[in-house]
Amino acid sequence: MSTQYYRHHVFFCLNQRDPxxxxxxxxxxxxxxxxxxxKKRVKEAGLAGPGQVRINKAGCLDRCELGPVVVVYPEGVWYTYLDESDIDEIVDSHLAGGKIVERLLID
Structure with missing residues (x-):
C-alpha cells in the first residue's frame, strides 16, 4: 500500500510583492x-482527487527570479510557464502521461 495520498501534488507560487x-x-x-x-484542466481530464492529482496554492517558494514557478511532488520537479499552453503541456505530459516537460524545467 502506498503512503502517498496523491500521485502528484502540485504547488503554484502565488506570492505577491509590492511592484x-x-x-x-x-x-x-x-x-x-x-x-x-x-485546477480546471486537471478536473476536466479526470485526474483530480485522492490517488490522483491535487493542484494547490503556495506562498513564496523562493525561486522568484525564475518565476512564475510551479513544483510537482513527489518528484520535486520545478517548472516555469508563460501561458495556458504551457500549463496544458504540464498537465497532459507530466501529470497525465508521466513525462517531464524538459523545455519548462528550471534547475
Missing amino acids: AADRPSCANCNAQAMQEYA
Missing part, C-alpha cells in the same frame, strides 16, 4: 489565473 520590491513575484505574472486554469 517596487527588490525581487519579482509570481502573482505579478498571472500565477493565480494559471493555478485556477490548471
Whole structure:
C-alpha cells in the first residue's frame, strides 16, 4: 500500500510583492489565473482527487527570479510557464502521461 495520498501534488507560487520590491513575484505574472486554469484542466481530464492529482496554492517558494514557478511532488520537479499552453503541456505530459516537460524545467 502506498503512503502517498496523491500521485502528484502540485504547488503554484502565488506570492505577491509590492511592484517596487527588490525581487519579482509570481502573482505579478498571472500565477493565480494559471493555478485556477490548471485546477480546471486537471478536473476536466479526470485526474483530480485522492490517488490522483491535487493542484494547490503556495506562498513564496523562493525561486522568484525564475518565476512564475510551479513544483510537482513527489518528484520535486520545478517548472516555469508563460501561458495556458504551457500549463496544458504540464498537465497532459507530466501529470497525465508521466513525462517531464524538459523545455519548462528550471534547475
